[in-house]
Amino acid sequence: MGHVLGAERRALRDTGTARESLLSAIDPRSRILASIAFAIVIVALDNLVLLLAGLAAALLIMVEARLPVRSTLKRMAAMDTFIIFLIAMLPFTVPGDPIFTVFGFAATWEGLRQAVEIALKANAVILALMALAGSMEPVALGHALSRLKVPDGLIHLLMFTVRYVDVLQQEYMRLRMAMKARGFRPGNNGHTYRSLGYLVGMMLVRAIERSERILGAMKCRGFTGRIPLLDELAFSRRDIFFSIGMTAFLGALIALQLTL
């Protein structure tokens, strides 16, 4: 994930939050449910034209959500090398009509089609997810999930992670700076792997000590195992329009898939 996040950037900031848009007025719960429905429908399709329509819709939502276009598209396209490799090999591993041969391995139309299908699905779903859910404040995501009856324990874990990722990222940078000041330069050697291992170990030790202070502070403020969520979420008229629009679009995709 490191190539997505520049070292100088703070981890869970710069997610395109706090920008006013039509989408930001829609209830976070509707947005989460919409992104899940969108993902399920897109994954179920297998017509390439309909998948392109899905990708176009996801792009439209991204523009509407006012996400920074270039970095969002870059993130969308940044898949694991593992998966890229796998998709690239598909034309050669699926049997069918050959297009061309490389070193005696024939690439087939069927394989190419499957590779394109996976690439379209993966990109459409992740783009819609980033646009619908990723444009919220991470804390709002936690609140909305809690209102959608996700277990409290999981929500607390999510909120703690969101809260402390930034803090720990800065601590990591401080430790790295201290290592640099002492002449540490990473390379292909045992010293590097040992030093980075010590770094991770040290971060864990500091994390557990920090968590003891946090628990103390929380108890001091009367923590009983529940964290009250103060904001009220309301399902408004905008949400009705949004839900109807989303349902109509996904319904049309399914209907076309079944008739084509």
Add this chain to the structure above:
Amino acid sequence: MHIVDGALANEVVIGGTVIAVAGIGLGLKNLPAEKMPAAGVLSATFFVASLIHVPIGPSSVHLIMNGLAGLVLGWAAFPALFVGLLLQAVFFGFGGLTVLGVNTLNIAMPAVMVYYLCRHGIAARSLTVAAIWGGVGGGLAIALTTGFVAIALALSGDEFIPAAKLVFFAHIPIMIVEALVTGAAVVLARRVKPELFAAITRSASKEVTP
């Protein structure tokens, strides 16, 4: 090693999700409110640790550290790593949404397996022995994760099998790096704060781990 949406068969996605939900449930059951801050901060630590790049040959890889996560968190690795994957998907576009369950299973199940296999080893009196067990855990977790990913793909279609095999062998250097880094991390934690490994898992396992 995040699988993306659309690559796997429906049966694999549903099966993976069911097992992941069960694992998350088990992890949360063993996590009382008292331990929530520790689990949350550790979850954030592993999130940040996965941003660390380690040189390997002419290139570099980012750490995964799911073996170490298992050793420190036990079953709580399931919800903790799930939260990390969820945040990565939603805010950084890594992985996918329908495959979230499968991805959680692939990362967290090896963590839990390493916890059971290596937790006694890393508590050994000799630091060298502890480091070796930590290294075994770190390398094994990556091997298992790659293997799980390969199985998920192979179950989805025979056309994935050649690539999955090749990728498994391509990951051997990463297993070695993770083993070395995890071993060193275990040594440091044992020297500085040995109770780290029992902070979350102690009451959960009802056994006395030092």
